Amino acid sequence: MANYLQVDKDVYPIGRLDYDSEGLLLLTNDRSLNHRLLDPSFQHHRTYWVQVEGNITDKAIQQLKAGVAIRVDGNLYTTLPAQAQQMPVPHSLPERNPPIRFRKNVPTTWISLSLTEGKNRQVRKMTAAVGFPTLRLVRFSIERVELDNLLPGQVLEVSRNTFLQKLFTR
Numbered sequence: 001m002a003n004y005l006q007v008d009k010d011v012y013p014i015g016r017l018d019y020d021s022e023g024l025l026l027l028t029n030d031r032s033l034n035h036r037l038l039d040p041s042f043q044h045h046r047t048y049w050v051q052v053e054g055n056i057t058d059k060a061i062q063q064l065k066a067g068v069a070i071r072v073d074g075n076l077y078t079t080l081p082a083q084a085q086q087m088p089v090p091h092s093l094p095e096r097n098p099p100i101r102f103r104k105n106v107p108t109t110w111i112s113l114s115l116t117e118g119k120n121r122q123v124r125k126m127t128a129a130v131g132f133p134t135l136r137l138v139r140f141s142i143e144r145v146e147l148d149n150l151l152p153g154q155v156l157e158v159s160r161n162t163f164l165q166k167l168f169t170r
Contacts, residue, residue, distance in 0.1 A: 007027060011027050012028065012034060013025055013027055014026040014028060014037045014038060015046070015118060020137070022096065022136075023137075023138040024140065024141060025139070033160075037142065043116035044116065044142065045083075045143055046116075046118065046142050047083075047139070047140045047141040048112070048114075048115070048123050049140050050111050050123060050136070050137055050138075051110050051134070052109050052110075052111060052132035052135060053134075054106065054108070056109040056111060056132050061086065063129075064127075064130060065081060065082060065083070067079045067081050067082070068126050068129040070119070070122065070129055071125065079115075080115070082115050085112050087112045088110065090110060092149060094151060094152065113127075145166055145167050
């Protein structure tokens with residue numbers, strides 16, 4: 001895998017994105033901020049834009065909202081309630097490289113899914129559990145910090161005060 005960012009050794013990502021996911025990734029050398037955003041007890045919101053296979057149903061959306069049973073480390077786990085809704089195709093997103101698999105006769109739907117927990121591959125497991133596998137997964141926001149129009153590989157450096165104000169001001 002290529003090294004895309006040149007950062008100091010004490011800079012760490014807040015959260016993770018797996019190889020097949022894309023979107024917002026926050027980097028910091030502020031240990032207290034890192035703790036605040038990674039410790040599960042703080043339950044901060046992360047919003048994902050998810051392209052799923054098929055025309056998602058209202059029943060599936062309600063299941064996502066209520067919490068669904070998934071496997072975590074081989075054990076059955078019921079996710080916390082989430083915010084979930086169908087959304088229009090996000091035209092502001094650049095094309096994915098490589099593109100998702102395309103099947104002419106299988107429709108897709110985009111949903112917005114906001115979680116306050118972060119189990120390994122949780123979004124993918126949740127959508128699969130309700131019968132709509134994830135095709136494309138984009139983290140759009142962490143709390144109030146949004147991807148906006150940043151392109152893949154683009155970096156935006158902000159001051160600590162600006163970042164904290166945007167992150168935690170409701």
